[in-house]
Amino acid sequence: MATEASEPVRRRRHGKELESALLAAGWDELVEAGYARLTMESVAVRARTSEAVLYRRWANKDQLVLAAIEHQRDANPVALPDTGTLRGDLLALLTAASEALAGFFAIAAAAAFSGLLVDTGMTPAQVRARVMGDQRVPHTRTIYQRAHRRGEIDLERVPAAVLDLPFDLVRHDLLMDLEPLKPARIRSIVDELFLPLV
Amino acid sequence: MATEASEPVRRRRHGKELESALLAAGWDELVEAGYARLTMESVAVRARTSEAVLYRRWANKDQLVLAAIEHQRDANPVALPDTGTLRGDLLALLTAASEALAGFFAIAAAAAFSGLLVDTGMTPAQVRARVMGDQRVPHTRTIYQRAHRRGEIDLERVPAAVLDLPFDLVRHDLLMDLEPLKPARIRSIVDELFLPLV
DNA sequence: CGTTCAAGAAAGGAATCACTTTCTAACCAG
DNA sequence: CTGGTTAGAAAGTGATTCCTTTCTTGAACG
Numbered sequence: 001m002a003t004e005a006s007e008p009v010r011r012r013r014h015g016k017e018l019e020s021a022l023l024a025a026g027w028d029e030l031v032e033a034g035y036a037r038l039t040m041e042s043v044a045v046r047a048r049t050s051e052a053v054l055y056r057r058w059a060n061k062d063q064l065v066l067a068a069i070e071h072q073r074d075a076n077p078v079a080l081p082d083t084g085t086l087r088g089d090l091l092a093l094l095t096a097a098s099e100a101l102a103g104f105f106a107i108a109a110a111a112a113f114s115g116l117l118v119d120t121g122m123t124p125a126q127v128r129a130r131v132m133g134d135q136r137v138p139h140t141r142t143i144y145q146r147a148h149r150r151g152e153i154d155l156e157r158v159p160a161a162v163l164d165l166p167f168d169l170v171r172h173d174l175l176m177d178l179e180p181l182k183p184a185r186i187r188s189i190v191d192e193l194f195l196p197l198v
Numbered sequence: 199m200a201t202e203a204s205e206p207v208r209r210r211r212h213g214k215e216l217e218s219a220l221l222a223a224g225w226d227e228l229v230e231a232g233y234a235r236l237t238m239e240s241v242a243v244r245a246r247t248s249e250a251v252l253y254r255r256w257a258n259k260d261q262l263v264l265a266a267i268e269h270q271r272d273a274n275p276v277a278l279p280d281t282g283t284l285r286g287d288l289l290a291l292l293t294a295a296s297e298a299l300a301g302f303f304a305i306a307a308a309a310a311f312s313g314l315l316v317d318t319g320m321t322p323a324q325v326r327a328r329v330m331g332d333q334r335v336p337h338t339r340t341i342y343q344r345a346h347r348r349g350e351i352d353l354e355r356v357p358a359a360v361l362d363l364p365f366d367l368v369r370h371d372l373l374m375d376l377e378p379l380k381p382a383r384i385r386s387i388v389d390e391l392f393l394p395l396v
Numbered sequence: 397c398g399t400t401c402a403a404g405a406a407a408g409g410a411a412t413c414a415c416t417t418t419c420t421a422a423c424c425a426g
Numbered sequence: 427c428t429g430g431t432t433a434g435a436a437a438g439t440g441a442t443t444c445c446t447t448t449c450t451t452g453a454a455c456g
Contacts, residue, residue: 012403012452035312036234039443050404055445106311109373113304114233114312128374161386169363172370175307188359196395210422210433237413248434253415 013049020075022047022054026068031103035065035111062116069108069131076100080139086147090190094170097137098180105171106178108132137167153198162197166190218273220245220252224266229301233263233309260314267306267329274298278337284345288388292368295335296378304373306330335365351396360395364388 013021025047029038040061044051058064078100081092108131116127144163148155169189173181211219223245227236238259242249256262276298279290306329314325342361346353367387371379 014402014453018403034314036314040445041443044404048404050406051445052405052447053403056402061444106307109304110308110311113308116232116234159386159390161383161390165367165391168370169366172366172373175370175373185359188357192357192359193363193391193395197391212423212433216433238415239413242434246434248436249415250417250435251433254432259414 018049018053019057020071022049022057022064023068023071026064027072027107030065030068030107030111035114035116038065040064065111065116066131069111073104073108073131076104078138080142082146086143086150086152087190087195089143089146090166090194091186093137093139093143094166094181094186094189095183097167098170098174098186101137101171101174102180103174103178105132105174109175136164136171140167158198162194165197166194169193216247216251217255218269220247220255221266221269224262225270225305228263228266228305228309233312233314236263238262263309263314264329267309271302271306271329274302276336278340280344284341284348284350285388285393287341287344288364288392289384291335291337291341292364292379292384292387293381295365296368296372296384299335299369300372300378301376302372303330303369304376307373334369338365356396360392363395364392367391 022043026038026043029043029046033042038061040051040054043064044054047053054064058067078093078096081089081096083089083092109128112127112131140163144153144155147153166189170181170186173185220241224236224241227241227244231240236259238249238252241262242252245251252262256265276291276294279287279294281287281290307326310325310329338361342351342353345351364387368379368384371383
């Protein structure tokens with residue numbers, strides 16, 4: 001009778017384990033409530049801890065949100081495919097990026113423009129560069145260079161706009177729809193738009 | 199001595215004139231401060247009026263923001279060009295859209311995702327449809343149909359993805375950079391990407 | 397085992413901000 | 427000119443929320 005069945009052994013988290021839980025809670029709050037409605041208390045409650053724990057790590061709400069965005073980005077790395085053909089690599093990479101980044105751009109962009117870090121002296125462009133990780137989709141250069149070496153494309157003769165095209169369109173669709181692209185759309189981008197241009 | 203020189207005749211605005219000024223102030227505040235940092239007072243001060251005037255028109259902050267977004271969208275209509283060639287029409291339309299909508303998509307999307315209307319029962323998709331005006335870029339069908347009639351393209355044989363391509367890319371760049379596209383970029387989209395595909 | 401550190405609970409201070417209320421006077425219709 | 431409407435000024439209320447402080451106790455480390 002001393003320990004209730006409804007009280008499931010209060011474990012106490014530490015270090016990386018705790019920090020990941022805090023940042024994940026922050027991200028979930030961002031997705032569900034949005035930046036404006038995210039409060040330190042709501043994050044603490046979701047993470048089953050108290051606000052003091054948050055303030056021990058981040059000086060204010062903006063810092064916490066920024067860290068949560070970066071954590072979410074880094075927790076879902078996009079794998080580098082190697083299928084042997086440019087078409088296969090592109091389909092695989094775009095699919096992986098689409099799934100890993102679904103929602104990320106929109107939430108991050110929304111937070112960046114809805115007031116995040118306005119008074120830290122960062123320009124909107126700086127905030128955006130930071131949350132976007134200053135990279136667009138990783139590994140793009142790699143798969144193009146491999147295709148160049150195999151003789152599939154001639155990097156000297158293909159305009160940069162063409163090389164960016166598939167990734168720009170995937171990013172665009174992610175921003176518009178907030179969910180991963182349908183496989184048919186990815187195939188359309190590769191087969192109807194990109195490949196005819198190279 | 200009764201009327202100071204520093205007090206430049208207090209005129210009192212009414213009706214449409216006043217309402218436009220209020221909504222313009224709301225939009226400017228949205229751009230500069232973002233949704234989270236926009237306050238009814240900041241809008242009132244910017245419009246040189248008082249909060250009561252705002253509340254006489256809109257029941258709450260969300261309604262004001264929504265009206266400001268719609269006002270901004272409707273106040274900058276994109277003109278329908280008619281240059282005689284598909285290439286000319288596209289360049290003109292993309293340039294006009296780029297300038298009219300610079301910033302609009304990003305600000306509107308950010309407001310939509312940063313908490314706007316979360317508790318009115320609208321889904322994010324509904325909010326987005328409303329602020330985007332349920333249209334992407336107007337006039338697109340028109341210029342394509344004219345080109346079809348002139349025999350420049352065959353609408354039966356061109357995939358829809360190709361027709362959307364220029365507008366998707368312009369929207370993408372606007373979301374990323376928040377400013378009108380450089381003319382060279384627009385020419386690149388038309389000449390290096392779109393025209394080779396049709 | 398004993399020491400140290402931080403997790404977690406709780407309560408509250410201070411500031412912000414959505415929204416209201418009241419009042420005066422400028423504008424408009426007749 | 428007269429009366430009704432509403433712009434605009436000013437002050438205030440109540441709720442929210444950022445952030446701090448204090449205290450107890452579970453966990454890590456030697």
